[in-house]
Amino acid sequence: MILRNSKLFLDSKKVIPSGVNSPVRYFEPYPFFTKKSDGAYIWDEEKKKYIDFCNGYGALLLGHRRKEIIQAVSKQLTLGTLYCTPTQSEIELSNLIIDNFQSIDKIRLVNTGGEATMTAIRLARGYTKKKKIIKFEGCYHGAHDSVLVKAGSGSAHYGISVSDGGLDEVSKNTLVVQYNNAEEFEKTIKKNKDIAGVIIEPILANMGLILPENNFLSDIRKITKENNIPLIFDEVVTGFRVSSGGAQKHFGIKPDITTLGKALGNGFTIAAVGGKKEIMDMLSPEGRVYQASTFAGNPVSVSAAISSIKTINKIKNKLYSKLEKYNLQFTRALDDMATDMNIPHQINSTASMFQIFFTNKPIVDYPSSKNADAKKFQKIFHALLKQGIFIAPSQFEVVFFSDAHNRTDLNKALDAYHVALKSVKN
Ligand SMILES: Cc1ncc(COP(=O)(O)O)c(C=O)c1O
Structure with a gap:
């Protein structure tokens, strides 16, 4: 049976260059097609639910359909x-x-x-x-x-x-x-x-x-x-x-x-x-x-x-400190996991955003970011996606937390990263 996302991508490619209206939306073998979103979640045309950490590439600070x-x-x-x-x-x-x-x-x-x-x-x-x-x-x-x-x-x-x-x-x-x-x-x-x-x-x-x-x-x-x-x-x-x-x-x-x-x-x-x-x-x-x-x-x-x-002005006293705390706890746990698994990595994070890179050299500029192992990142992306965690499909983007995420979402995502990291373990 041909899956609905795959069918939609074939249809899309006929009328939209590369099947997407912005290049970053494409990933191998084809992107999922979104039907609806709410709070911290999006659902695709196959009714699969994802916790969204792409968040409109950072736009959805307050979550979907606030x-x-x-x-x-x-x-x-x-x-x-x-x-x-x-x-x-x-x-x-x-x-x-x-x-x-x-x-x-x-x-x-x-x-x-x-x-x-x-x-x-x-x-x-x-x-x-x-x-x-x-x-x-x-x-x-x-x-x-x-x-x-x-x-x-x-x-x-x-x-x-x-x-x-x-x-x-x-x-x-x-x-x-x-x-x-x-x-x-x-x-x-x-x-x-x-x-x-x-x-x-x-x-x-x-x-x-x-x-x-x-x-x-x-x-x-x-x-x-x-x-x-x-x-x-x-x-x-x-x-x-x-x-x-x-x-x-x-x-x-x-x-x-x-x-x-x-x-x-x-x-x-x-x-x-x-x-x-x-x-x-x-x-x-x-x-x-x-x-x-x-x-x-x-x-x-x-x-x-x-x-x-x-x-934002109304909730800012709680909002920024909450998201920063989420980020800190999340990235610390992720760092511990990757360290325990002996996976060379770097995590850069601030406020409500972070990214993990697969290299043992600090990421401080364009060349150092380009030198990180992007293939490993792709593996992580796909392993997360399979488990219902949606992050932007590129090493050169960022993972965003929103006000709509809760601790259960974060714990699910951490568990999914744990599974995903196994796919890049040598
Ligand atoms: C820092 C920065 N400036 C400008 C833009 C362009 O914004 P838009 O995609 O709305 O044209 C982006 C988009 O990602 C961005 O990240």
Whole structure:
């Protein structure tokens, strides 16, 4: 009997390139097709239930179908879905974001993280009247030409360091520096007088998980300040996840521009770019930096984001410490298991995210992450999947906890990791 997921994949491949609408969703031999989700769980078309640790690649901080958000969105659906005029709720959302993120004076809403980083980079170029940007190896900022150079996530997974169809004329204006290497960064700045901006994931969550070492972020801030170069923190993953004010609040560092997405809408399509007033005021129509979108600030996504932030603000005193505790206990137990089984491994973790790598060398940058045994990771992924545990299907992604997970879910996942680890034991 042909299984339903397999049949759907065959059907899908006929009409959708590679059968998926985003490359990271594909895995061998074919992905499962999801029917529904709730809380910490998703169910596929074969009625199999999974505990979800992919969590919309970090978007679902509060879990699937979070009650408060569904209520807010349902109410909005009775009032309309798209006006393409300003709304009072956009002001409310902007104020909520500004109150949470100290570095942001003004904010513009967009739809996706990629759109946010594209706008952030254009703003930096418009503001400085310079051309080049600096990004860091392995950081992923969306699928557009300026940043799709030595990027993480799916492009690292599929080994595409510069995409076919991307323009050399664009990518040659993107200088790439190793993550956690402030010295190389400073040298690059000294050598190039034409730097318009620097974009970085303050915590690198697209090469597995890589934490900024010691003073790395404060050095980057200091050097960019000394050279009058706008610093963009891409907080599409870390915003609202690492703290209610993102990684910048956690580290006490103020960037000039911030991009947000994912957890901002807890499963609804919304992202944002915000920053200093003098930079944000460069945006059209008052300014000369053009950015536009039909769906930006649509009332459905805005109602979801308002509800997400209000919920986060209400429960933040418990939320972040609970998730951090979950993560700490989980990763300690996982570490003990792998150590007991003599499996060379590294675990990087912070806040509500972690990743395990199969190597005995610390994972601190793109080369060290690339050198970990990705084949072993694939084995783990499949062994977990078989047991109803869904994590992102790539070494270069991250395992996310959400507010919807409970201790039983975590214990089940740990048991499943225990079984899975046996598949990579030599
Ligand atoms: C740090 C970071 N920035 C930007 C993006 C792009 O966001 P989107 O997929 O919504 O375009 C991602 C997506 O994973 C991301 O992780």
